[in-house]
Amino acid sequence: MDAPGKKKLKVATTSLAGCFGCHMSFLDIDERLFTLLDYIEFDRSPLTDIKEVSPDCDLGIIEGGLCNAENVHVLREFRKNCKVLVAIGACAVNGGLPAQRNHLPLSTILEEVYHTSPGLANGLIPNDPELPLPLNKVHPIHEVVKIDYFLPGCPPSGDAIWKFLTDLLAGREPELGHGLMHYD
Amino acid sequence: MTQTFTLDGKAIPFADGQTIIQAALAAGVFIPHLCYHPEFKPHGSCKLCTVKVNGRQTASCTMRAAAGMQVESNTEEINAERRALTQMLFVEGNHFCPSCEKSGDCQLQATAYHLGMMSPHFDHFFPNRPVDASHPELLLDFNRCILCSLCVRASRDVDGKNVFALSGRGIKTHLIVNAKSGRLADTDIALGDKAVQVCPVGVILRKRTGFAVPIGERTYDKAPIAETVAQEGT
Numbered sequence: 001m002d003a004p005g006k007k008k009l010k011v012a013t014t015s016l017a018g019c020f021g022c023h024m025s026f027l028d029i030d031e032r033l034f035t036l037l038d039y040i041e042f043d044r045s046p047l048t049d050i051k052e053v054s055p056d057c058d059l060g061i062i063e064g065g066l067c068n069a070e071n072v073h074v075l076r077e078f079r080k081n082c083k084v085l086v087a088i089g090a091c092a093v094n095g096g097l098p099a100q101r102n103h104l105p106l107s108t109i110l111e112e113v114y115h116t117s118p119g120l121a122n123g124l125i126p127n128d129p130e131l132p133l134p135l136n137k138v139h140p141i142h143e144v145v146k147i148d149y150f151l152p153g154c155p156p157s158g159d160a161i162w163k164f165l166t167d168l169l170a171g172r173e174p175e176l177g178h179g180l181m182h183y184d
Numbered sequence: 185m186t187q188t189f190t191l192d193g194k195a196i197p198f199a200d201g202q203t204i205i206q207a208a209l210a211a212g213v214f215i216p217h218l219c220y221h222p223e224f225k226p227h228g229s230c231k232l233c234t235v236k237v238n239g240r241q242t243a244s245c246t247m248r249a250a251a252g253m254q255v256e257s258n259t260e261e262i263n264a265e266r267r268a269l270t271q272m273l274f275v276e277g278n279h280f281c282p283s284c285e286k287s288g289d290c291q292l293q294a295t296a297y298h299l300g301m302m303s304p305h306f307d308h309f310f311p312n313r314p315v316d317a318s319h320p321e322l323l324l325d326f327n328r329c330i331l332c333s334l335c336v337r338a339s340r341d342v343d344g345k346n347v348f349a350l351s352g353r354g355i356k357t358h359l360i361v362n363a364k365s366g367r368l369a370d371t372d373i374a375l376g377d378k379a380v381q382v383c384p385v386g387v388i389l390r391k392r393t394g395f396a397v398p399i400g401e402r403t404y405d406k407a408p409i410a411e412t413v414a415q416e417g418t
């Protein structure tokens with residue numbers, strides 16, 4: 001990377017239908033985070049607890065696919081406010097584990113989880129208006145907004161994330177190569 | 185004097201009757217492929233092995249080598265088309281590598297890495313393809329079938345059993361099991377059969393052995409597919 005310029009890049013991150021594993025893996029870049037902070041500042045992110053994306057974000061990093069209406073809303077907010085959007089991890093890239101429900105009707109899943117599963121209190125299907133409505137199918141994020149870069153992996157390793165970000169910050173086309181490129 | 189053709193500027197020797205891919209692999213030059221297997225008659229269906237011969241596209245697993253041919257393979261243009269084909273294979277099935285026993289040993293995945301496939305690009309079909317777990321020793325997970333027909337050819341030509349067949353046409357093509365019930369348990373397939381060994385992806389799986397070799401220590405974790413295949417000359 002070049003020497004730090006005057007203005008730090010604004011980076012926002014979020015986890016949609018993901019498990020936060022990609023964010024944990026991001027923290028696995030360990031002390032390199034300090035180097036990174038010479039170049040970037042965090043905007044909305046689970047790491048800052050800022051709730052809204054600033055309109056002048058340079059980079060948005062999205063973990064997780066879309067399993068409910070709120071995920072779609074947040075994704076659109078990121079697309080509106082970030083110059084460059086990155087899909088990080090298997091779930092953002094192809095729906096991942098949550099998308100393995102896609103061959104089952106949503107009603108069947110809700111029935112089974114809340115009514116017929118053994119060992120569960122015979123409860124109601126949650127219907128609080130505060131809860132975002134689930135989508136019929138889980139979708140990868142590129143099916144809804146334009147995504148500029150993809151970083152596959154479940155999760156991508158800290159080294160893969162580091163390579164990817166340093167390439168991007170240096171203005172290079174990110175390239176992972178053997179050992180860092182993984183779908184699993 | 186040995187006859188040669190030119191592949192990406194390199195002279196490749198060949199014997200009469202050899203296809204382009206056979207000669208290339210024998211010379212240690214990798215051409216991506218999924219439905220080609222050195223032990224079987226070519227099927228020519230996946231088109232991953234497409235090259236340009238004297239400027240025209242053709243499948244290198246079905247095209248015989250001829251002296252003086254000018255063949256292009258490892259070019260930006262052809263690799264982009266191979267990548268698009270690979271992306272289509274991913275979205276037509278259900279490929280969730282993190283939960284697939286074949287991950288790291290899978291030719292589709294390794295080929296996608298080789299081609300730098302960072303995303304599936306297209307919209308996913310998310311088809312409904314129930315698995316067949318009827319057999320006590322083997323699992324069939326149709327979600328990952330790429331219709332390469334290797335199991336069909338192996339069962340028919342080597343095992344002499346005809347356990348598998350491709351049925352339907354176009355996008356409806358799918359793998360079937362030749363039993364009245366349609367279940368693998370009702371065939372005479374056996375663990376030692378060639379058809380059990382040959383699937384390039386994670387469809388035909390031996391039960392209870394899936395993670396005997398841990399993720400991270402598998403075939404294509406050690407070396408990328410281009411090196412692995414070129415070394416073996418397959």
Ligand code: SF4
Pocket residue numbers: 183278279280281284285286287288290291292293328385386387
């Ligand atoms: S068959 Fe290969 S590409 Fe498909 S899910 Fe399994 S490892 Fe991934």
Ligand code: SF4
Pocket residue numbers: 328329330331332333334335336348359382383384385387388
């Ligand atoms: S089961 Fe495997 S070997 Fe058979 S057609 Fe499908 S992908 Fe090919």
Ligand code: FES
Pocket residue numbers: 216217218219220227228229230231232233234243244245246
């Ligand atoms: S390997 Fe030639 S068409 Fe599949």
